[in-house]
Amino acid sequence: MSEQSSAGARTRPSVAVLAGGLSHERDVSIRSGRRVAGVLRDAGLAVHVLDVDSELLPHLRHIRPDVVWPLVHGSTGEDGSLQNLLDLVGVPYVGSEAAACRLASSKPVAKALLRQAGLPTPDHAALPQSVFREVGARTVLSAVEDTLGLPLMVKPAAGGSALGVTEVSSTDQLPEAMVACFAYGDVALLERAVRGVEVAVSVIDVEGEPRALPAVEIVTDGPYDYDARYNPGRSEFFTPARLDEGQTSAVQELAVAVHRTLGLRHVSRTDMILDDDGVAWFLDVNVAPGMTETSLFPQAAIADPRDLADIYVDIVSTAAVRP
Structure with missing residues (x-):
């Protein structure tokens, strides 16, 4: 092409x-x-x-x-x-340099670094497929359930677009969820599910400093999976998100902190859950956010006071200047 x-x-x-x-x-x-x-x-x-x-x-x-x-x-x-x-x-x-991309693209690594920095992220375990073969799937899944509890999110440790992601609310759903996960990678991230408002906050660098764009709230008919992300009709988006001033500050501050902590550059998008106590929980960060007609970064950029084209041109112009 x-x-x-x-x-x-x-x-x-x-x-x-x-x-x-x-x-x-x-x-x-x-x-x-x-x-x-x-x-x-x-x-x-x-x-x-x-x-x-x-x-x-x-x-x-x-x-x-x-x-x-x-x-x-x-x-x-x-x-x-x-x-x-x-x-x-x-x-x-x-976009981010290679070293920062490597950190951000591995969900377990990113979560460990952010937790070390004091940022909220759900409890989790990252387990390769080999562990299930060597120790026994039933034993491993039992330990996971005992420690993390249910419901759980099962997802590949790398990759995006919710491919291979399953929400598990009962023990009998775990084996099928693991099979779906391992179809997209050799390492599974099993993460305690957090309930609340699903929010995405994009960040751009402006004169060398990260700035959060308006938050996007996602309301989905069922799980926010691949189909819900890219086929119009399954999801409803609210930009800016329907949050009060304190909640808006919480989600934007988390996104900027993620951008800084992982050493990201130019553009990123952080996905999170805002719980009923007003705590924003980090789920994932994208160093190459989707830019389709239903993607979250363009929706945030369109809701920004600046024009979408101006934002994109500034991103390009900033990147074209060698550090």
Whole structure:
């Protein structure tokens, strides 16, 4: 997949948007890339959309963009691999550097670092598939249930879009949930479920300082799974979230603290649950947030006092300036 814009304003950075790849989230990535490219083109930037394949580096050498915006979701797009490659070829890019991506993309590692920093995150256990084979699935699951209790969230330790995620409210649901989880990775994160309002808060860097965009509240008919995220009708979104001033401060402060603690850059999105006591619990952070028509980052950006295009152009312009 390769697209080139018509002549754009060359006084602004030229951009190569990377979308696609080979992860389970390829289709979402392509939709994200096309949407961002459209906004940037409408703002007058010269934009190319490139897939992550054997032609990527030759295309980059030919195009010589001022900056790359990686919108490859999952695996190599968010675990630092793609960022390391861009560092090797010396191309500035939007988003966190490779080391920070590696920390953030592993849910157990991110949760451990944030808990160490004093930020609330639900109790959990991260267990590889090999442990279930060697010790026995029944014994391991019994220990998990005794310690963490029910309900539980079972999810792959890496990856996004809620793929392989199951909420478990009874013992007999655990084995099937583990099978679904291991279809998307070798390590399972079993996390105590927290009840409350599901909220996503996106963060952008403004003049070197992280700033939270308006919070997005998610109300779903059933679990907020892959279908509910990307097929209109299953979920309802409220932007800004229907929170009072104190609750709004709590969720925005948590998102900015996550961004800072993990050393993230330019853009991130933190998913959380706000419980009845007003405590915001960290669930996950995304270093390459979805940018589709139903994604949460664009909804937050549209609700911001600034124009969506201005936010995207500023993100690109900031990334194009080498530190």
